[in-house]
Every structure is written in structure tokens, then in C-alpha cells.
Amino acid sequence: MGVLLQTKNISKYYGGIKAVQNIDMQVEEGEIFGIIGPNGAGKTSFFNVCTGNLLPNGGEVWFNGKNITGMRPAKIATLGVARTFQNIQLFNFMTVLENVKIGFHTHEKTNILDAILHTKRYKEDERLTHEKAVNLIERLGLAKESDNLAGNLAYGVQRRVEIARALALNPKILLLDEPAAGMNPIETKELSDFIKQLRNDGHTIIVIEHDMKFVMNLCDKIMVINFGKKICEGGPDHVKSDKEVNEAYFGKGTTF
Amino acid sequence: MTEKLKTFYNKRKTIILLVLFAMAIALPFLIEKGSVMSLIVRIMFYIILASSLNIINGYSGQFNIGHAGFVLIGSYTLSILAQLGWPIWVLYILAGVVTSIIGLIIALPTLRLRGIYLALVTLGFSEILRLIALNWTGLTGGPMGIKGIPAPWFFGLRSTAPHNYYFIVLFFVIICLFTSYRVINSKVGRAWMSIREDDHAAMSLGVDIRKYKAINFMFGAFWAGVGGALMAPFYTFIDSSMFSLDEGFNILSMVIIGGQGTLIGPVVGSVVVNLTTEIFRFADEARLLIYAIMIMAMMWIRPQGLAGTSRSVIANRSLGKERGTFLKKLLKKKEVK
Numbered sequence: 001m002g003v004l005l006q007t008k009n010i011s012k013y014y015g016g017i018k019a020v021q022n023i024d025m026q027v028e029e030g031e032i033f034g035i036i037g038p039n040g041a042g043k044t045s046f047f048n049v050c051t052g053n054l055l056p057n058g059g060e061v062w063f064n065g066k067n068i069t070g071m072r073p074a075k076i077a078t079l080g081v082a083r084t085f086q087n088i089q090l091f092n093f094m095t096v097l098e099n100v101k102i103g104f105h106t107h108e109k110t111n112i113l114d115a116i117l118h119t120k121r122y123k124e125d126e127r128l129t130h131e132k133a134v135n136l137i138e139r140l141g142l143a144k145e146s147d148n149l150a151g152n153l154a155y156g157v158q159r160r161v162e163i164a165r166a167l168a169l170n171p172k173i174l175l176l177d178e179p180a181a182g183m184n185p186i187e188t189k190e191l192s193d194f195i196k197q198l199r200n201d202g203h204t205i206i207v208i209e210h211d212m213k214f215v216m217n218l219c220d221k222i223m224v225i226n227f228g229k230k231i232c233e234g235g236p237d238h239v240k241s242d243k244e245v246n247e248a249y250f251g252k253g254t255t256f
Numbered sequence: 257m258t259e260k261l262k263t264f265y266n267k268r269k270t271i272i273l274l275v276l277f278a279m280a281i282a283l284p285f286l287i288e289k290g291s292v293m294s295l296i297v298r299i300m301f302y303i304i305l306a307s308s309l310n311i312i313n314g315y316s317g318q319f320n321i322g323h324a325g326f327v328l329i330g331s332y333t334l335s336i337l338a339q340l341g342w343p344i345w346v347l348y349i350l351a352g353v354v355t356s357i358i359g360l361i362i363a364l365p366t367l368r369l370r371g372i373y374l375a376l377v378t379l380g381f382s383e384i385l386r387l388i389a390l391n392w393t394g395l396t397g398g399p400m401g402i403k404g405i406p407a408p409w410f411f412g413l414r415s416t417a418p419h420n421y422y423f424i425v426l427f428f429v430i431i432c433l434f435t436s437y438r439v440i441n442s443k444v445g446r447a448w449m450s451i452r453e454d455d456h457a458a459m460s461l462g463v464d465i466r467k468y469k470a471i472n473f474m475f476g477a478f479w480a481g482v483g484g485a486l487m488a489p490f491y492t493f494i495d496s497s498m499f500s501l502d503e504g505f506n507i508l509s510m511v512i513i514g515g516q517g518t519l520i521g522p523v524v525g526s527v528v529v530n531l532t533t534e535i536f537r538f539a540d541e542a543r544l545l546i547y548a549i550m551i552m553a554m555m556w557i558r559p560q561g562l563a564g565t566s567r568s569v570i571a572n573r574s575l576g577k578e579r580g581t582f583l584k585k586l587l588k589k590k591e592v593k
Contacts, residue, residue, distance in 0.1 A: 051460060077462035085460075091453035093517075102450045106462035108443040112471060115442035116435045122442060129443075169461060 003062075004029045004204050005050065005081075005173055010059035012045050012228075019045040021228045022059070027173070027221075032199055033206045034219030036239075038248060042228040043208045044086055047177055050206075051083050052076040064172065078106045082171035084162045086178050086208075092151030096142055096161050099150050100133040103168025133168065140164045140194075155182045159191075173204040180211050192218050216240065224248065280426055284419045293418035294490075299530045300425045301487050304432050306510040306522030308479035311436060313508070314516035315445065316472040317452030319375040322382025324504035326477045328389060329355045330484025331494050335402040336395065338489070344408035348428070348485050355481025356474045363473035367466045382504055389496040401495025405488045421490050428486060432479050437519055439475065448472050452517075509547075513554050515561025524563040 005027040012020040019042040027033045037043050048054040050061055052073040060069045068076050082103075091099050108129060114122040137146055140160050145153060150161055159179060166174055176195070180188045192214060195205055209215045215222060216236045224232040224239060226248040232239055239245055265272055287293055309323045333351040338344055366377050389396045396402065407416040408424065415421045439445050447468045450458035455465055488494050506529070514525020532550065536543035554561070 053456065053460070072464075073456075073459040074462050074464045077460055083460050085457065089454045089457040091450055091457065093453060094449060098446065098449075102446050102458070102463070103461050105443060105447060105450075110443040112439055112442075112444050112475065115439045115444055118438065125443065165461065 002029055002065075003027070004031075004064060005206070006062040007046075007050065008060045008062070010046065010049055010061065011057045012042070012049055012054060013057045018228050020049065020056075020225075023225070023228075023230050025223060025230075025233075027204060027206060029172075029204055030199065030202070031204055031221060032195065032219045033204075034215040034222040035206065035208045035225060036210070036212070036215055036222060037225035041225045043225055044177060045228075046225065047083070047175060047206075047208060051081055051175060077169060077171075080169070080172035081175065082166035082169040082173070083175040084159075084166050084177055084179060086181070088155075088158045088162055090150040090158055090162055090165070092149065094150060095147050096137065096150055096153070096164075097133055097146045099161055100136055100164050100168050101129055103165040104129045104132060106169060136164050136168055140167075156184075156187050159183065163194075167198075167203075171203065173206065174198065176205065176207045178208055178210065180209055180214050188214055277430075284422050290418055293422060295530065295534055297418050297422050297425055297490060299526055300422075300429050301483055301490075302507065302510060302526035302530060303429050303523050304425075304479055304483035304486070305507045306514065306526045307432055307436060307519070308476045308483060309507050310511045310514075310516060310519075310522045311479070312472060312476035313511060314518070314521070315440060315452060316448040316469060318469065318472065319371055320378045320473075320476070321375050321508055322378035322380070322501070322504050323480055323507050324499045324501065325378070325382030325385040326355050326359060326480035327484035327487075327503070327507075328382075328385050328496070328499035329358050330481030331488045331499070332389060332396055332402075332484075333481070334485035335405045335488045335494055338405055339402065344406065344489060348482055351485035352478040352482040355484070356478040359473045359477025359480075360470055362477075363470045367469050379501065379504075382499075382501060386496050386499055386501075389499070396496070399495065401493055402488075403493050405492050405494070407489040407492075416489070416492065418490075425486055425490075428482060432482070433519065433523075436479075440519070444468070444471065449517075509551055511561075513551065513561060515563040518561070518563050521561050521563040525561070528562065 003026050005025070007023060007025045010020055010023045010025075011018070021042075023046060025033075035043050035046070045054060049056045052068065052071050052075070055070060060067055062068065063076070063079060063081060066079070068079065068081075091102065094102075108125045110122045110125045113119075114125075134146075137143055140163065142157070142160060142164060145157060145161075150158065153161065159182075163174075163176070163179065179195075180191055183191060188211065195207065195218060199205060207215070207219065216239075219236060221234065222232075222236060222239045223230060224242070224245050226244075231244045231248060232242045234242075283296065284293060287296070305323065305327060308326075309320065312318050312320045312323075330351040333354045334344070334347045337347050337350070342350075362378070362381055366374055369377060390399060392398065393400075407421065409415070415424060440448075447458070447463045450461070450463055451465055451468060459465055484499075491498075510525035510529045511522050512525070513528060514523065515521030529547075532547065533543065536546050539546065
């Protein structure tokens with residue numbers, strides 16, 4: 001169990017606003033790692049730096065022993081980092097099956113000539129992709145929606161499609177940005193079980209979430225961010241009893 | 257209705273395609289008039305051009321309005337080299353390859369541009385090429401154009417007559433649609449569509465956006481070049497005025513009227529637009545008005561194009577809602593009265 005994803009002194013500024021300041025993070029293999037913090041704390045910015053969608057103003061990101069700072073998001077994805085988005089970003093005009101198929105992009109070797117000539121490589125690719133995509137869709141309980149346009153689905157279902165799509169990459173680490181947002185308690189419970197299942201299947205998971213109960217039950221380790229700074233890190237119990245965390249969420253209150 | 261047609265087609269795919277093919281072969285034997293036949297050949301040129309533009313605009317969501325520039329390169333490549341005695345059959349393909357390379361050269365600096373910015377670049381590029389063709393007299397004949405472009409030999413015949421040339425164009429139309437179909441139903445096509453839908457998500461799934469956008473431009477440009485090259489021997493004469501911006505808009509409107517992001521859309525579009533132009537020929541300049549009304553009406557009533565279904569890109573107004581709401585509202589008003 002080594003360190004899989006590590007950030008060193010990451011900072012991200014938007015003009016004068018310091019969205020992320022000097023955050024160090026270490027995510028071990030096989031862990032479910034939670035990132036929490038009040039709205040606007042810089043969680044998503046930090047996330048985007050890790051996946052290469054944003055360039056940091058300072059610091060480094062290491063993944064699996066490789067410095068991935070400044071790499072293009074597509075390259076980072078090929079290395080085995082998959083993510084979902086806070087505001088679901090599905091391919092709305094494609095079916096669920098097609099959405100998931102794109103997730104297998106990095107595993108396919110077809111080029112344009114293969115496609116035109118229907119070479120062996122193309123046929124093999126298409127067969128495998130189709131098979132795996134159908135399997136994955138079944139695994140996430142989406143078989144019924146397989147041929148529906150992703151844009152027409154209910155919110156909770158769209159979240160699952162997005163996770164299915166990310167899983168298609170067969171990532172070493174999966175970054176989920178508020179996966180439980182907009183879900184009812186039953187769906188949240190199902191999602192929580194599913195994420196645990198993913199961990200047992202060998203994925204490492206980082207999750208950003210607002211739902212405290214969800215995070216506390218799910219995560220092995222939690223990092224709390226407020227105003228772009230890391231204020232606490234540790235197991236759920238440690239975080240729960242931390243004074244600064246409570247202040248960040250509930251305010252300082254007055255003492256007489 | 258299009259959905260019904262689709263299921264009907266999927267059920268009897270091979271038979272329908274065979275019947276269509278037989279009809280296409282029989283067509284020149286049924287039509288005697290040379291003028292009608294040359295209209296058909298022209299429609300087929302535009303099928304290739306509109307399909308190639310659809311590859312760029314409809315499938316990867318880039319906005320190219322300077323398609324005439326690519327057509328120009330194809331046309332001039334063939335014409336110039338044909339005068340030097342190169343074999344025409346080879347030149348059809350070579351013109352495509354040259355255009356494809358130019359497409360790559362345009363694509364490389366513009367890969368970061370999207371929407372209206374890319375549109376402006378392609379527009380400028382198309383116009384620059386036209387001006388070069390107009391002014392580089394030594395190479396392109398300048399305002400005089402290039403005359404006497406020979407047609408290829410075809411079964412021992414010079415194939416200038418529309419009845420003969422038809423078969424050459426038909427061959428390329430079939431190859432164009434066939435390759436497009438296969439590419440779109442592969443990893444490459446899916447990557448294009450994912451870029452069109454949401455490039456951030458595509459990136460996060462490991463799609464190399466720059467690479468696939470460049471491939472997309474090259475593929476589209478290739479067929480635009482072949483289309484342009486096909487036109488030259490048929491008209492036997494080309495000059496720069498044939499590749500103005502209007503021509504680019506003309507091709508674009510065929511794609512929009514037919515339906516972006518569908519294979520059959522540009523085919524329908526080029527048939528409809530060319531026939532309309534022909535039918536209203538008596539109206540002279542006024543027919544452009546009819547043409548404009550047609551585009552506006554399409555935008556209103558059926559933004560996804562004639563052949564487009566709810567899956568089409570610009571049908572996004574209808575995602576999750578009823579389609580054709582505008583028309584229904586109109587009809588309802590009448591009922592109330």
C-alpha cells in the first residue's frame with residue numbers, strides 16, 4: 001500500500017483570490033479519501049488541479065510515482081485518473097451506451113484506416129468495447145436506460161451514468177465531485193454501498209461531498225478545507241471532534 | 257416520422273441499399289435530357305461537399321464557414337496538374353490529399369479556437385485563398401481561370417458528357433458516404449462526437465482533443481478536395497469566382513437544411529436546395545429571397561433539419577420537450593378561432 005496520489009504545496013490563485021493555498025495531500029492506495037469544506041472553500045479548484053483541468057500557481061502533483069503537474073487532462077486520464085463533475089457533464093445527445101463507450105476510448109487502438117477497412121483490430125475493439133460497456137451498464141443498474149439519450153434521464157440516474165463512464169477508463173483512482181448531490185437518502189445509501197464495493201474491487205477513491213453523514217460513514221480519511229487552506233486531516237472521529245472544523249461549519253459562537 | 261423511417265430502414269437495410277444502388281445505376285439510362293442529367297451530377301457534387309462539411313460542423317462541432325476554400329484547393333490542384341499531363345484518376349485522390357494537408361495546416365493554429373472565433377478564421381482563410389487564386393496569374397490563370405480541363409478516360413470514352421461523368425461522381429459519392437459511415441461508427445467518430453458534446457468531459461476520459469480535431473479537419477478537407485477536383489473536369493473551366501464565400505454559405509445551408517450530425521442530412525439538403533434553385537430559376541434574382549425564407553423557416557420549425565431526428569445536435573431546444581412546438585402552437589391558435 002503505497003502513496004498513490006500526492007500533492008505538494010499546491011496553490012491556485014484567481015487574480016487576487018487565493019482559492020487554494022499550500023495544500024499537501026497524500027492518498028494511499030485502496031483508500032476512500034474525503035474532502036469536505038464549506039461552500040467556496042476551494043475543494044473543486046483543488047480537484048481540478050489534481051486532474052489537470054487547472055494549472056496550479058505553485059506546487060506539484062504526483063501520481064503513482066510520476067510528476068503529473070502541468071500534464072494535459074487527457075494524458076493524466078490515460079495514466080489512470082478518472083473523474084466526475086460537480087455539475088454533471090454527460091454527452092447529452094448520445095445514448096447511455098455511447099456515453100459509456102467513450103469511456104473506453106483509451107483502451108481502444110483503432111485508427112481511422114482500421115475503421116474504414118474494418119480490420120481485425122477494429123472488429124476486436126468494437127466487440128470488446130460493446131461487451132464491456134454493456135456489462136458495466138448492467139453493473140450500475142442502468143440496463144433499462146441503455147438506449148435513452150443521456151440528456152433525458154433523471155438527475156440521480158445521470159450521476160450513475162457519469163460514474164459508469166468514469167469507471168470505463170478502469171482507473172487506478174476515481175475522483176468523485178459531489179456524487180450524492182441531489183440524491184434522496186435511499187439513493188445516497190445505495191451510492192455509499194456502491195463506492196465501498198468499488199474500493200473492494202481495487203479502486204482508490206477521492207470524494208468531495210457536503211453530506212456529512214455520507215462522508216463520515218464512508219471515508220477512511222478526511223481532509224477539511226476552509227478558505228483555501230487545509231485546516232484538518234484525519235479519520236472521521238478525529239475530524240468530528242476538531243475545534244477548527246466545528247468553527248468552520250458552525251461559527252465560533254460567543255462565550256461568556 | 258423520421259424515427260419510423262429509421263426503424264423501417266434498419267430492418268431491411270441490405271435490400272434498401274441494393275435497390276437504391278440499382279436505381280442510381282439505372283438513372284442515366286432513364287433520363288435522356290442532358291440538362292437534367294447535369295443537374296443531377298451537380299447535386300451529387302454538393303452531396304460530397306455538404307457531407308464533408310457535415311463531418312466538421314455536424315460531428316465534431318467545429319464551426320467552419322469557409323468550406324469553399326477547401327473546394328478551391330481541390331479544384332485548382334487537379335486543374336493545374338492535369339494541364340501538366342498528370343493522369344486525372346490519380347489527381348482526384350491527390351487533390352484530396354493536398355487539401356487534407358492544407359486542412360491540417362489550418363487546423364493546427366486554430367485548435368484552441370471554438371465557435372465564432374474558429375468561424376472567423378475559416379472565413380478569412382477561404383477569402384485569402386480566393387484572392388491568391390485571383391491574383392497569382394502565373395499559376396492559376398488569375399481572372400482568366402483555367403480552361404480546357406480534360407475529363408478522364410472511362411471505358412475508352414472521354415467522359416465529359418453528363419451521362420458518362422455521372423458514374424464517376426456516383427462512385428466517389430458512394431465511397432464518401434461509406435467511409436464517413438464507417439469512421440463515425442468507430443472510436444474516432446465517438447471521439448468527435450464527445451468533443452462536440454462536452455470537450456471538458458471528453459478530455460477527462462482521455463480523448464486527445466487536439467489530435468481528434470485535427471483528424472476531423474483533415475478528413476473533412478479530404479472529401480472537400482475530392483469534391484472540388486471532381487467539379488473541374490465536368491465544367492472544363494474554373495476560376496476564382498466559383499469559390500466565393502457565397503459558395504461556402506451555400507454548402508453550409510445545405511448541411512443546416514438537411515440536418516447536421518446525420519449522414520443522410522447533407523444528401524437531403526443538397527437535393528432540396530439544388531432543386532429549389534432550379535425550380536425558381538424563372539424568378540431570377542428573387543429566388544434568393546425564397547432561399548432565405550426557406551432557411552429561416554427551417555430554423556423556426558425544424559431546427560434539427562429535414563432529416564435530423566431528436567438526436568441531432570441543434571435540436572437541443574427539443575431535448576426532453578415536445579418537438580415542433582412552434583408549429584403546434586400555430587395550429588392550436590387556428591383551432592381556437
